[in-house]
Amino acid sequence: MNLDQAFQTFLEESRELLADLERILLELEAAPSDTELLNALFRCAHTIKGAAGIFGLDHVVAFTHVVENVLDRLRADELSLDAELAALLLKCRDHIAALIEVPAEAVDEHARQLGNALLTGLSLYQDHSEEHKELAPPPAPRVEASGGGVVGGDTWHISLRFAPDVLAHGMDPISFIRYLGQLGELRYVATVSDALPAGEAFDPEACYLGFEIELRSDADKAAIEGVFEFVRELCQLRILPPRSRLAEYMQLIQDLPEDNARIGEILVASGALTAAELAEGLRLQRDEQPERAPLGEVLVAQGVVQPELVAAALTKQQQSRDRKAQASRYLRVQADKLDRLINLVGELVIASASVALNAGKSGDSDTQEAAAAMSMLVEEIRDSSLQLRMVPIGETFGRFQRVVRDLSAELGKDIALDISGADTELDKTVVEKIADPLTHLVRNACDHGIEAVERRLAAGKPAQGTVRLNAYHESGAIVIEVSDDGGGLDAERIRAKAIERGLLRPDQVLSDQEIYQLIFEPGFSTAATVTNLSGRGVGMDVVKRSIEALRGTVELIAQPGWGTTCRIRLPLTLAIIDGFLTRVGDASYVVPLEMVVECIEFSEDQAENRNYVNLRGEVLPFVRLREHFGADGPSGRRQNIIVVRYAGHKAGLVVDELLGEHQTVIKPLGALFAHLKGLSGSTILGNGRVALILDVPALIGQITSREGSALHGPSSQRGATARVPLLN
Amino acid sequence: MSGGFDSEQGRLRLDGELTIYQAATAKAELERALSAAPALEIDLAGVTELDTAGLQLLLWSKQEGERRGCTVRLINHSEPVLTVLTLLNVDRALGDPVVLPSRAGN
Numbered sequence: 001m002n003l004d005q006a007f008q009t010f011l012e013e014s015r016e017l018l019a020d021l022e023r024i025l026l027e028l029e030a031a032p033s034d035t036e037l038l039n040a041l042f043r044c045a046h047t048i049k050g051a052a053g054i055f056g057l058d059h060v061v062a063f064t065h066v067v068e069n070v071l072d073r074l075r076a077d078e079l080s081l082d083a084e085l086a087a088l089l090l091k092c093r094d095h096i097a098a099l100i101e102v103p104a105e106a107v108d109e110h111a112r113q114l115g116n117a118l119l120t121g122l123s124l125y126q127d128h129s130e131e132h133k134e135l136a137p138p139p140a141p142r143v144e145a146s147g148g149g150v151v152g153g154d155t156w157h158i159s160l161r162f163a164p165d166v167l168a169h170g171m172d173p174i175s176f177i178r179y180l181g182q183l184g185e186l187r188y189v190a191t192v193s194d195a196l197p198a199g200e201a202f203d204p205e206a207c208y209l210g211f212e213i214e215l216r217s218d219a220d221k222a223a224i225e226g227v228f229e230f231v232r233e234l235c236q237l238r239i240l241p242p243r244s245r246l247a248e249y250m251q252l253i254q255d256l257p258e259d260n261a262r263i264g265e266i267l268v269a270s271g272a273l274t275a276a277e278l279a280e281g282l283r284l285q286r287d288e289q290p291e292r293a294p295l296g297e298v299l300v301a302q303g304v305v306q307p308e309l310v311a312a313a314l315t316k317q318q319q320s321r322d323r324k325a326q327a328s329r330y331l332r333v334q335a336d337k338l339d340r341l342i343n344l345v346g347e348l349v350i351a352s353a354s355v356a357l358n359a360g361k362s363g364d365s366d367t368q369e370a371a372a373a374m375s376m377l378v379e380e381i382r383d384s385s386l387q388l389r390m391v392p393i394g395e396t397f398g399r400f401q402r403v404v405r406d407l408s409a410e411l412g413k414d415i416a417l418d419i420s421g422a423d424t425e426l427d428k429t430v431v432e433k434i435a436d437p438l439t440h441l442v443r444n445a446c447d448h449g450i451e452a453v454e455r456r457l458a459a460g461k462p463a464q465g466t467v468r469l470n471a472y473h474e475s476g477a478i479v480i481e482v483s484d485d486g487g488g489l490d491a492e493r494i495r496a497k498a499i500e501r502g503l504l505r506p507d508q509v510l511s512d513q514e515i516y517q518l519i520f521e522p523g524f525s526t527a528a529t530v531t532n533l534s535g536r537g538v539g540m541d542v543v544k545r546s547i548e549a550l551r552g553t554v555e556l557i558a559q560p561g562w563g564t565t566c567r568i569r570l571p572l573t574l575a576i577i578d579g580f581l582t583r584v585g586d587a588s589y590v591v592p593l594e595m596v597v598e599c600i601e602f603s604e605d606q607a608e609n610r611n612y613v614n615l616r617g618e619v620l621p622f623v624r625l626r627e628h629f630g631a632d633g634p635s636g637r638r639q640n641i642i643v644v645r646y647a648g649h650k651a652g653l654v655v656d657e658l659l660g661e662h663q664t665v666i667k668p669l670g671a672l673f674a675h676l677k678g679l680s681g682s683t684i685l686g687n688g689r690v691a692l693i694l695d696v697p698a699l700i701g702q703i704t705s706r707e708g709s710a711l712h713g714p715s716s717q718r719g720a721t722a723r724v725p726l727l728n
Numbered sequence: 729m730s731g732g733f734d735s736e737q738g739r740l741r742l743d744g745e746l747t748i749y750q751a752a753t754a755k756a757e758l759e760r761a762l763s764a765a766p767a768l769e770i771d772l773a774g775v776t777e778l779d780t781a782g783l784q785l786l787l788w789s790k791q792e793g794e795r796r797g798c799t800v801r802l803i804n805h806s807e808p809v810l811t812v813l814t815l816l817n818v819d820r821a822l823g824d825p826v827v828l829p830s831r832a833g834n
Contacts, residue, residue: 167748172779174812181815191816193787198795202788204751207780211816 010051017044018097025089026401032081042071059104063115067092070125079125088121155187157240158213164206166234180227184217345385346665350684352378357687394422396435397469400442407446414464415446421471426478430550430570437543441482441566449484449564483565489558491515516556520544553697579664583657585631588691590664595644595696602639602654621703622652644696651703738765743774746782758789762798773804778812
């Protein structure tokens with residue numbers, strides 16, 4: 001991995017950590033003294049700082065360090081988290097997020113001022129028993145510290161880790177330590193050999209050792225640094241002056257590379273504790289077997305170490321354990337590798353369809369059986385590889401906690417966000433693309449949906465408004481709902497506006513629900529409309545377009561006075577569908593299977609030249625695909641109606657022949673056909689021929705609006721798209 | 729560095745300097761000795777100089793012996809070895825009884 005890649009990983013991980021940080025802060029608002037959350041919070045900031053340090057992002061380190069100090073005090077119960085501090089920390093999180101994205105030189109004046117303002121805010125929460133270096137980023141990250149008393153006595157603590165090639169450069173670490181001894185008295189040297197590899201991996205000419213040194217000396221820091229001048233480049237040198245603060249030792253413990261050193265060894269290695277004290281602690285632990293007090297507690301009880309030191313060492317252990325657990329649970333895979341796999345699986349599906357077809361033709365039962373077994377496996381591979389791309393929507397939903405929180409503060413309303421169905425999974429690409437439209441809808445719900453407190457109380461509703469995010473699976477699609485318990489929509493005003501905008505003729509009769517959908521029309525997205533229309537419609541056409549680009553639909557359900565729900569339906573995946581293969585004339589068409597309800601036989605006399613049939617007492621409008629697509633070729637002996645359903649509407653599609661289920665890899669239609677309505681893509685059949693995939697939602701839309709306009713008069717706005725001959 | 733391995737007794741004698749310059753050959757020798765005997769004594773009486781590389785070799789032999797199930801003991805530490813071991817406090821890590829050198833210096 002080169003540095004660039006490593007940096008990308010750092011950026012990604014930091015973004016994830018920042019997201020965690022935000023989530024934890026919000027969770028803490030409900031449970032401000034949850035120790036586990038407070039620890040997690042500290043760890044997030046600490047890890048970001050550490051990683052930023054590795055990449056030399058000193059501006060990030062300097063700022064995060066101050067934040068970390070405050071988090072540390074929270075963790076140590078020296079501070080309590082109130083709403084004000086939470087808000088400040090959230091802002092700090094945002095600032096870190098901004099800092100990470102730019103190199104130190106590129107931080108602009110605005111960001112710098114913001115940073116200073118935040119630091120000033122944080123200084124209220126700093127430990128004032130320490131002198132506090134205000135505003136200026138500390139020259140060396142670890143000089144500014146807070147918390148706890150003085151440890152380490154009157155000795156310098158020097159921590160050394162040598163680069164592997166130090167010996168090859170002709171330097172002998174031991175001689176440096178000997179030389180160091182000339183500056184004063186070497187009180188203790190601990191050799192850290194944890195990095196020593198086993199077996200063949202051990203290179204006798206590489207250096208694997210590190211040292212923790214206690215030095216009593218009158219020399220100043222520069223003199224001590226001077227000792228190591230020749231190996232500056234070849235070692236990591238950390239020097240803690242005599243009477244260092246506890247926080248600095250804690251920092252050191254955190255920074256040490258050895259990850260599985262037992263707590264006692266860490267404490268010995270850092271010089272905070274001698275081996276004798278450790279042995280005493282261990283002995284006591286053994287003696288108190290029945291209670292099995294943790295070593296850390298025993299040491300504290302004995303007054304051997306300060307509690308903070310134990311906590312830091314424990315955090316360190318926990319971190320290395322966490323890291324290991326994480327590593328076994330997740331595997332970071334590049335997205336394009338995954339895409340390639342899915343593409344290949346798509347091709348495999350097509351190839352296996354071809355095998356099955358040929359096996360069927362050959363009439364050899366063994367071959368057929370083998371082909372059937374293979375098809376089944378291919379299907380499983382398809383499902384599990386698509387599953388790889390599936391992520392729960394909860395993460396996306398979680399982000400809105402912050403949005404709603406900030407908005408309610410901004411708008412002076414009291415709004416709670418209620419999330420359900422967070423475990424519902426959908427394709428990662430879809431998740432990424434849905435985030436923006438969702439943000440829009442949530443903002444709308446907070447801004448325009450939820451009324452002001454007085455109005456709510458007057459209407460007999462609780463003062464606190466609720467915005468609800470919900471997700472669930474429904475017949476091969478995922479449904480996402482954004483609802484509010486606000487004032488709902490005013491159908492009359494929308495209608496008036498639509499007429500004014502020329503979207504509706506005054507004599508047109510639409511149901512209220514149909515009128516609500518009008519706010520998705522482009523004409524409704526101007527600023528003037530927003531104010532006149534109590535809000536709704538800010539960029540709703542953009543929302544609609546982004547959802548349609550994902551082969552999804554969006555509808556609005558409103559109950560005047562009691563709230564609005566925006567329901568988004570999205571396909572589970574963009575790549576492969578289970579299809580129902582049919583023939584119309586010479587051409588093959590695929591209907592997405594999840595939308596097929598049933599198939600019924602169709603007879604002309606039953607329809608009597610009308611465009612609807614009686615389906616068990618229900619009126620079922622249908623479209624003759626042969627006419628619709630202007631198809632030639634022999635018609636079937638027996639025509640069939642495929643009953644499809646989408647978003648609560650049912651319609652029939654008349655086809656010449658039913659060919660059965662077929663796994664379909666969606667290939668997009670070329671740009672030339674982009675304007676075609678009624679087709680969503682193409683696929684290749686086993687025999688190499690092309691089949692077109694029907695866009696059922698669009699077809700249903702055309703059929704129902706045609707029926708609607710037949711009832712309510714000619715050509716409504718939406719009806720204008722219907723009855724366009726598509727393929728001639 | 730010179731020395732000798734007595735496979736009968738499982739004893740390896742290291743002589744002369746044990747530094748970065750001898751590290752590669754010494755490692756090969758230790759490796760061979762470790763795989764030849766179920767228990768190994770490394771006689772350090774003749775070691776005249778020990779540097780970081782040499783120290784690492786001793787630490788590695790202990791660790792490696794443990795891994796392979798071969799008991800490794802360091803014996804007869806010479807004065808230069810002892811100086812390093814006590815300076816760096818690794819005598820504990822090496823875990824072998826150290827015989828303090830007599831005043832005469834042997």
